[in-house]
Amino acid sequence: MALVKDEIRKVAPAKTSEAIRFGKEVCGDFQNAVGKEWIETNGLGGYASSTIIGTNTRRYHGLLVATTRPPLGRMVMLSKLEETAVLKDGSRYNLSCNTYPAVVHPEGYRYLEEFRLDPFPIFTYRIGDTVIEKAVFMVHGENTSVITYKILSSPAYLELLIRPLIAARDYHWISVENPNFNRSVESFDGYIKMKPYNESPIIYLANNADRFDPAGYWYKTFEYQREKERGLEYHEDLYSPGEFEFLVREGDKFYIVASTEGRKMRSVEVLESSEVLRRSELTAAVKSDDPLVVHLARSADSFLVRRMDGFPTVVAGYHWFWDWGRDALISLPGLTLATGRFEAAKEILLTFAKHCDQGMIPNRFPEQAKEPEYNTVDASLWFFWAVHKFLEYTDDYDFVETHILDCLEEIIQYYINGTRYGIKMDRDGLISTAEADVQLTWMDAKVGEWIVTPRNGKAVEINALWYNALKIMEAICDKFGLKYKSECAHLAHLTKKSYDLVFWYEAGGYLYDCVNEDGVDRSIRPNQIFALSLPFRLISKEKEKRVLEVVGRELLTPYGLRTLSPKSRDYRGTYWGDQRTRDASYHQGTVWPWLLGHFITAYLNVYGRTKNMKEEAKKFLTPLTGHLKEAGLGTISEIVDGDPPYHPRGAISQAWSVAEILRVYKEELQ
Numbered sequence: 001m002a003l004v005k006d007e008i009r010k011v012a013p014a015k016t017s018e019a020i021r022f023g024k025e026v027c028g029d030f031q032n033a034v035g036k037e038w039i040e041t042n043g044l045g046g047y048a049s050s051t052i053i054g055t056n057t058r059r060y061h062g063l064l065v066a067t068t069r070p071p072l073g074r075m076v077m078l079s080k081l082e083e084t085a086v087l088k089d090g091s092r093y094n095l096s097c098n099t100y101p102a103v104v105h106p107e108g109y110r111y112l113e114e115f116r117l118d119p120f121p122i123f124t125y126r127i128g129d130t131v132i133e134k135a136v137f138m139v140h141g142e143n144t145s146v147i148t149y150k151i152l153s154s155p156a157y158l159e160l161l162i163r164p165l166i167a168a169r170d171y172h173w174i175s176v177e178n179p180n181f182n183r184s185v186e187s188f189d190g191y192i193k194m195k196p197y198n199e200s201p202i203i204y205l206a207n208n209a210d211r212f213d214p215a216g217y218w219y220k221t222f223e224y225q226r227e228k229e230r231g232l233e234y235h236e237d238l239y240s241p242g243e244f245e246f247l248v249r250e251g252d253k254f255y256i257v258a259s260t261e262g263r264k265m266r267s268v269e270v271l272e273s274s275e276v277l278r279r280s281e282l283t284a285a286v287k288s289d290d291p292l293v294v295h296l297a298r299s300a301d302s303f304l305v306r307r308m309d310g311f312p313t314v315v316a317g318y319h320w321f322w323d324w325g326r327d328a329l330i331s332l333p334g335l336t337l338a339t340g341r342f343e344a345a346k347e348i349l350l351t352f353a354k355h356c357d358q359g360m361i362p363n364r365f366p367e368q369a370k371e372p373e374y375n376t377v378d379a380s381l382w383f384f385w386a387v388h389k390f391l392e393y394t395d396d397y398d399f400v401e402t403h404i405l406d407c408l409e410e411i412i413q414y415y416i417n418g419t420r421y422g423i424k425m426d427r428d429g430l431i432s433t434a435e436a437d438v439q440l441t442w443m444d445a446k447v448g449e450w451i452v453t454p455r456n457g458k459a460v461e462i463n464a465l466w467y468n469a470l471k472i473m474e475a476i477c478d479k480f481g482l483k484y485k486s487e488c489a490h491l492a493h494l495t496k497k498s499y500d501l502v503f504w505y506e507a508g509g510y511l512y513d514c515v516n517e518d519g520v521d522r523s524i525r526p527n528q529i530f531a532l533s534l535p536f537r538l539i540s541k542e543k544e545k546r547v548l549e550v551v552g553r554e555l556l557t558p559y560g561l562r563t564l565s566p567k568s569r570d571y572r573g574t575y576w577g578d579q580r581t582r583d584a585s586y587h588q589g590t591v592w593p594w595l596l597g598h599f600i601t602a603y604l605n606v607y608g609r610t611k612n613m614k615e616e617a618k619k620f621l622t623p624l625t626g627h628l629k630e631a632g633l634g635t636i637s638e639i640v641d642g643d644p645p646y647h648p649r650g651a652i653s654q655a656w657s658v659a660e661i662l663r664v665y666k667e668e669l670q
Contacts, residue, residue: 018294019118020633022052027112030055030097030104034225037061037652038121038633039318040145041302042138045071047318048145052633053109054123055097056080058226059236060171060319063136064258066143068201071305071315071322072365074171077203078258079238081147082163082219083108083134085127088156093127099223101235117633119279119298130154137275141306143201144259146271151252160246162256164205165219165238168196171319174227177218177237185214185241191257194241206257209244216241231578285340286662288670292625296662299635300335303655304344311351312344313365317638317651324364325352325372326442327656329382330594333389334659338666342394346403349390352383353407359414360423377423377433377440380411381465388472388535397479408473409484415466416491429494430502431466432458432516443527443563445586453563453587457516460503461527464534467495471536492536499531499538509546511539524554524565526595532602544606551599558623559640559648560593560657566642573643575650589642590649596620597660604668618669624661636661 027033034057039049046067050056056079064078083095094106113131114124120137131152138145149160169175185194191206219238227234246254255268279298286297303315307323314328314335315321328348336345355362355372361379362372387404391397415431418424422434433440436456437449445452470492477485503511505520511528514521529551531538539547554565564571564587572585600617607613624636631637632652639650 018289018291019116020295020629021114021116021118022629023114024112027053027109027115030107030109033109033112033115035631036115036629036633037631038117038136039302039635039653040120040136040138041305041318042067042142042144043140043301043305044143045305045315045322046074046138046143047302048136048138049319050080052115052121052123053097053112054080054095055099055104055109056222057099057224058319059174059224059232059234061224062167062171063147064143064145064203064260065171065319066201066260068260070308071313075200076167076169076171077143077201077260078145078205079165079167079236081256082165082240084161085125085130085132086159086161087127087130088158095125095132099225100221101223119276124152130158132160135272137272139259139271140275140278142259142261144257144261146255146257146268148253148255148268148272149246149248151248151250154248154250157247157249160248160254162209162244162246163240163242164244164256164258165240166194166196166203167236167238168200168203174233174236175238177220177239181239183216183239183241185216187212187214192241196239201260202262204257204259204262206255206259207244208246208254209256210247211245212242213245214242229576230582282339286338286666288665290665292621292628293662293665293670295628295634296636296658297339299653299658300339300662302635302653303331303335303658304341307351307365311354312347313351314348314655316656317654318632319651321651321654322365325362325379326376326382328352329361329379329386331655331659332386333393334597334661334663334666335655337389337393338659338662342390342396345386345390345394346396346399349383349386350403352379353404356380356407356410358419359411360419361411374420375438375440376444377421377431377459377462378442378465380415381462381469383411384408384469384472385465385534388468391476397476400476401480405476405480408476412469412473412488415469425466425491426458428498428502429491430458430463430498433462441527443525443587445583447580447583452584455514455521457514457518458502459514459527460511461530463495463499463503464530464538467492467499467538468534468536470495496538500540500543503528503531504539504543508550509543510550511547523568523570524550525563526551526555526561526592526599529561529595529598529602532605533598537605541606544602548602548606551602556599557591557640557642557646559596559627559646560591561595561599562589562591562642563587564589564642571642574641574647575639576641586639591640591642591646592638592657593624593636593640594654594656594660596624597664600664600668609668614669621661621665621669 033053041047062076085093095108097108113126123134125132133150224234313323316324316327360374363376443453474488512520513525555562571589631648635653636657637648638654
């Protein structure tokens, strides 16, 4: 794999400090700066997010995106703030930055001297001798965003005028000027409030302004570049209910707090200190000074949220994903166990065990429907892996026996005898699916009735997971002295024997991706890596080496594994264009960073865990340190183009991307 390592070293950055910083050379370059996005979350599924220069490029951007049915029902309440500094001589400087058709206006990025993520977004503006620092953070456990300002230096008094821009819409939608928008504003001592629509929450804007001018009007035709690229509606109108006026001088601090909570305002300083302390505790828990690990530990926290029913869950990614069973269980070890959050791990396992039905763990809890969706073959099998990892870290067999054991047995029995979608064990001990028109594995892109990556039948990773489920259950039964152990052991032996016979492709030196009555799928895909990375492996060491060599040569990139070899006629090296075009390339060559964790584990399984091999394996993570500054700051993207220069795509922050890097670092490389 020398060529692959050389390619990785070409994009490897120098070691960075903990804080992510951009100076004038980046902040003053609109095209560069507008591609760098920050996100703050609140532990409920809500968030605040934009670019480092404050230009909203997505319908999903906003300073307060509240969740009305945690973690679902997200609404963009406060889209942004328009900020203008008026100096003593009457000169006006707009600090905001927006894109409208064919124009960027105003161009506040020209005054942005520095952006830093330390630990939350901090913006430093300079106008001559006047320096203004702004910070944005959310209150954990509330739909509350805090925006603070400090005058770091100023030769005289100045006035800062701030106009809130309200959307009050579902985060998937776009708002336009309309007569149904309620413009009424109620002003009180220290805050204003309004209820834009009957179906929207009340938004409270607490502040310490000197004056509020209730002169409201619409701002028209904001343009969102990322939505335009996706072929979606990309123009929006936003309403401003008025203008806050702050008369300030050097040393002054002031704020606007946007919230859907009707509680009495608390000290902004206390809220800020509490959030800084909370994040420092997250960092301390991972016991590492590696900037990659420090940032990912903080990012991991953003995915752990509580549902309306009080149960914890995992948000799969930001901005548009919610809680998915498969993603949650793959992510659980990295997000909770590697970060020392064992109670959170227990609660998440309980959440999904509670919703187990006919041996199936929910694939997702949808935004609209009340009932979970059970359209996945692998979520239930990843549940075993998550339980196994939980036991590795905690040795808490009492918890598993009391709360989880029945669910594990139910899954195995239903997979043996059959459950939804024709999921059933065949006579050879392998798991097969029977409904060709439903995409049940993680490669689940579908355009209309077209399944982009059909994998019906016996899939290579599903049966690696099935074998591991049987071995994990066998070990648990052995611990408790249960007779069910012998049945699991017998089935595991049969599965392993059949796996080698059915999936091994001797001429290619790798594993078939899928086998069904129509034949075998010889596509070189990353799904075979799980036969090498999961706790209980299925093929000989010699075959493992051949598989690893093929995967490394055909699929490994600096940021993860491609989903299809570039040599395939179906390969698509860029994830670009309208939604149909993107869906068609989602698993047809696009790189997924989460797979890198399993590749590294497989690499060490095959070549050993000597000091030298661990140092070699650690080099696979080096490019991700640079990635922390590329798209979603301090986190890892959902996907990356399969072709150089490997542009980040998809969601700017993905749970399993972050989790798998944390897991493999903690377990293998620390």
